[in-house]
Amino acid sequence: MSEILTVDQMYAADRWAIARGTSGITLMEAAGKACADAIKDRFERCQVAVLCGPGNNGGDGFVIARLLRQAGWGVSIFLMGEREALRGDADHVAHRWNGPVYSLTPDSIDNAELIVDALFGAGLSKDLEGAPKALADAATERGTPVMSVDVPSGIDGDTGGVRGAAFRAALTVTFFRKKPAHLLLPGRHHCGEIIVADIGIDEGALSELDILVMENDPSFWQADFPLLDEGGHKYSRGHAVSVSGGASATGAARLGARAALRIGAGLVTVASPPSALQVNAMHLTAIMLQRFEGAEGLTDLLDDKRKNAVLIGPGNGVGAETRENVQAALTSGAATVLDADALTSFEEIPRDLFVTIENYFAGPVVLTPHEGEFKRLFPDLDGSKLERASAAAKIAHAVIVLKGPDTVIASPDGRAVINSNAGPELGTAGSGDVLAGMITGLLAQGMPAFQAAAASVWLHSEAGRRLGRGLIAEDLPEQLPTLLQELSA
Numbered sequence: 001m002s003e004i005l006t007v008d009q010m011y012a013a014d015r016w017a018i019a020r021g022t023s024g025i026t027l028m029e030a031a032g033k034a035c036a037d038a039i040k041d042r043f044e045r046c047q048v049a050v051l052c053g054p055g056n057n058g059g060d061g062f063v064i065a066r067l068l069r070q071a072g073w074g075v076s077i078f079l080m081g082e083r084e085a086l087r088g089d090a091d092h093v094a095h096r097w098n099g100p101v102y103s104l105t106p107d108s109i110d111n112a113e114l115i116v117d118a119l120f121g122a123g124l125s126k127d128l129e130g131a132p133k134a135l136a137d138a139a140t141e142r143g144t145p146v147m148s149v150d151v152p153s154g155i156d157g158d159t160g161g162v163r164g165a166a167f168r169a170a171l172t173v174t175f176f177r178k179k180p181a182h183l184l185l186p187g188r189h190h191c192g193e194i195i196v197a198d199i200g201i202d203e204g205a206l207s208e209l210d211i212l213v214m215e216n217d218p219s220f221w222q223a224d225f226p227l228l229d230e231g232g233h234k235y236s237r238g239h240a241v242s243v244s245g246g247a248s249a250t251g252a253a254r255l256g257a258r259a260a261l262r263i264g265a266g267l268v269t270v271a272s273p274p275s276a277l278q279v280n281a282m283h284l285t286a287i288m289l290q291r292f293e294g295a296e297g298l299t300d301l302l303d304d305k306r307k308n309a310v311l312i313g314p315g316n317g318v319g320a321e322t323r324e325n326v327q328a329a330l331t332s333g334a335a336t337v338l339d340a341d342a343l344t345s346f347e348e349i350p351r352d353l354f355v356t357i358e359n360y361f362a363g364p365v366v367l368t369p370h371e372g373e374f375k376r377l378f379p380d381l382d383g384s385k386l387e388r389a390s391a392a393a394k395i396a397h398a399v400i401v402l403k404g405p406d407t408v409i410a411s412p413d414g415r416a417v418i419n420s421n422a423g424p425e426l427g428t429a430g431s432g433d434v435l436a437g438m439i440t441g442l443l444a445q446g447m448p449a450f451q452a453a454a455a456s457v458w459l460h461s462e463a464g465r466r467l468g469r470g471l472i473a474e475d476l477p478e479q480l481p482t483l484l485q486e487l488s489a
Contacts, residue, residue, distance in 0.1 A: 002215035003206060004418065005177045007122045007157040013176055013205040020202070024089040027199050028056065031149070032063020032093070034197030035173045039064070039114070039147055040071060042171060042193075047074040049112035051104060051135060053119035053153070054081045059090030060149045061118025062097050069099065077101050078108040080119060080132065106134035114145050117167045121150035122157025122179050127164030136165045145170045151181050152190045159384035160187030160406075168192075176201045183215060183418040184385055185406045213386065216409065216417040218487060221455040225487065226264055226445035237266030238444025239307045241334070242437060243298065243325060244272040245315035245341075250279050252314030252340070255430050255473055256437030257287045260311070262477040263441040263456070264484070271301055271310075295324035302332035309335040309444035313342030314433040320345075326353070330361045335443035338398075339368045339436040347376040358397045364449030365398035368436050374402055390416050399449045401439070403432060407457050411450040419454075422461035423468075430473025435460045438480075459483055 005013065018024055039048075050065040052058035058079065069075045079101050086094050094101075102108065108131070109115050119132055128136060136154055139146055146169045151157050154166025160181040172191040174182060181187035182194050214220050229236065240260040244253035253270055261268045269288040272280045280289050292301045302310065310329045316322045322345040329336045338353075346353040357365050369377065374388070378395065381388045389402040389410035400410045407419040435456055442452035463479035464471060 002217055002219065003177050003211045004180055004183065004213040004215055005209070005211065007179060009209045009211065010122065010176065010179065012209060013201050016205040016208055017201045022200055025092055027201070028059050028089050028093055029063055030199035031175050031197065032060045033067060034175070034195070034199060035060065035064045035116070035147065035149055036067035036071070038171060038173050038195050038197075039068065039116070043114055043145065045073050046113035047111060048076070048114045048116060049109045050075060050077045050116040051108060051119050051132075052077055052079045054085060054090075055120075055123070056088075056090055057118050057121035057123075057149055058086070059093045061116060062090070062094045064116055064118065064149070065099075066097050075099070078104045080104040104131050104135075106131050106138065109135055109139060109144060112144055114147065115139055115167075117146050117148040117153050117169065119153040121153070122181065124153065124156060124163055128154040128166065129164060133165045136167045140168050148172045148191070150174050151179060151187070155181050155187045155190055157181045159387070160184030161384065162186055162190075166190050171195070173197055175199045176205075178215060180213065180384070180386055180418065183406060183420045185404070188406060188420070212414050212416060214415075214417045216419040216421075216454050216458050218455075218458065220417060221451040222487065224447055224451040225455060226442065226447055227488075234266035235306060237264060238309060238441075238446065239267040239269065240265040240437075240440045240444040241269050241271050241302070241307050241310040242314075242440065243310065243312045243316060244270050244276050244280055245317055246273060247275045247279050249315035249317065250276050250283075252430060252433040253311075254280065254283055254287070255433040255477075256311045256314055256440065259434040259437030259477045259480075260309075260441030260444065261287060262480040263438045263459075265309070265441040265444040268441070269307065271298065294321070295328040298325050298328040299332065302329065302334055305333070307334060309337070309440045311337045311339065311436050311440040313339035314436060316341040318344045327356060330356050330365070333363055335364045335440075335449065336361070337366045337368065337436050337440045337443065339432060340373070343367060343369050343373045344376055350377045353377075354396050364443060365396075366401060366439055366443070366449050366453050367396060367398050368401040368403060368432065368439065370403045370432065386416060386418065390414065399453050401435075401453050401457060403435070409450065409453045409457060415450065417454045419457045419461060421458060421465060423465045425467065425469055425471050426461065426464040428472060431460075431464070431476065434473050434476045437477075
């Protein structure tokens with residue numbers, strides 16, 4: 001699995017390794033070698049400016065400079081602060097460099113063909129300013145390629161936020177495990193290619209850390225993914241319901257329904273108000289259609305306990321009627337996915353939604369807001385996307401899928417995954433409806449909610465990546481059979 005470590009957890013992993021006999025200098029030499037090797041693999045030999053900070057990140061820079069010069073590269077070191085101020089392992093490796101050390105100034109990169117950013121790394125605690133800020137801005141303006149050590153300087157390692165200014169790297173080499181900044185925007189866009197290097201920290205360090213965050217990939221959820229049972233049948237694979245809006249707003253529910261069917265639900269029904277029956281009937285074949293009228297009618301429809309997962313929100317309209325339908329779904333016992341209008345309908349009274357989930361619902365609930373919908377439900381939450389999604393999951397007593405290019409899926413128990421395989425192609429009408437339907441389809445098959453949400457986000461992103469530019473939402477469910485076949489191979 002792809003664990004994500006906070007900055008403090010990475011420091012703890014370093015200390016764990018050192019306490020068990022691996023010296024800090026050994027780790028620093030290994031880190032510097034990993035960076036130097038990556039540079040030699042990806043860049044032509046050239047003139048390199050190595051920008052070194054006053055701490056261990058700068059120590060890595062001294063190792064990189066020494067190894068590149070030994071390989072015949074032209075290397076100049078520019079140090080922030082006085083050479084005599086270096087301490088500990090950084091001071092030790094600096095003594096192994098027998099070339100000149102220049103002071104870091106705004107013109108340090110004037111003659112560079114490649115910049116090694118070894119200034120601050122993930123542990124930056126304040127905004128970039130002075131010469132480092134000027135150099136970051138100049139490197140971006142000139143387009144000089146940058147290789148960053150650990151995390152591009154100026155990026156907050158835990159949040160991915162820009163602290164004043166930041167280097168925009170072509171290559172970032174980090175160590176042992178990725179940090180949140182490698183996945184969360186805007187940090188991810190500043191990292192370029194990311195290499196996770198083995199520097200000799202044993203995997204046993206992970207057992208000493210309370211790791212709650214993972215990078216989303218199949219290794220996280222595949223063991224829980226529904227398998228096809230040779231003795232199974234449509235009723236054993238769950239029955240998903242997608243609630244339609246009125247006659248002029250039916251497409252979103254059908255997109256969700258088709259996604260639920262494509263991802264493996266045995267049966268799927270579009271629950272339609274009377275005004276939309278005819279238009280829905282004209283567009284449905286394998287998907288069933290059932291009339292309902294009002295919250296009481298939806299309650300009656302969901303009294304059939306074979307209907308074990310329901311999607312409410314896409315195209316449903318904002319207001320009291322949708323709120324009442326949500327209440328009916330939540331009290332039915334069916335796994336419930338709330339998207340779009342189902343979320344916005346509670347903008348003025350979000351607490352009512354959360355109390356209902358907490359007090360009246362024993363099954364899984366998944367909320368799938370984009371940033372605008374999230375702010376309507378959780379206006380007081382601040383912090384990084386990861387922090388906000390995690391806090392919201394605890395408040396709502398539900399799995400939160402905070403959508404975007406760096407979608408975060410958070411569970412009420414504190415676990416979270418960050419998705420990293422989405423492309424810009426998914427920014428099209430109906431894409432979110434398909435995602436909500438996929439989650440509903442997996443819930444109908446009995447997949448745990450957190451894993452169902454993570455799997456759906458990854459598959460949705462992968463489908464978009466493969467389809468590429470020009471995709472429309474209707475294309476996404478049709479990509480699922482190929483992806484599911486590959487997963488089961």
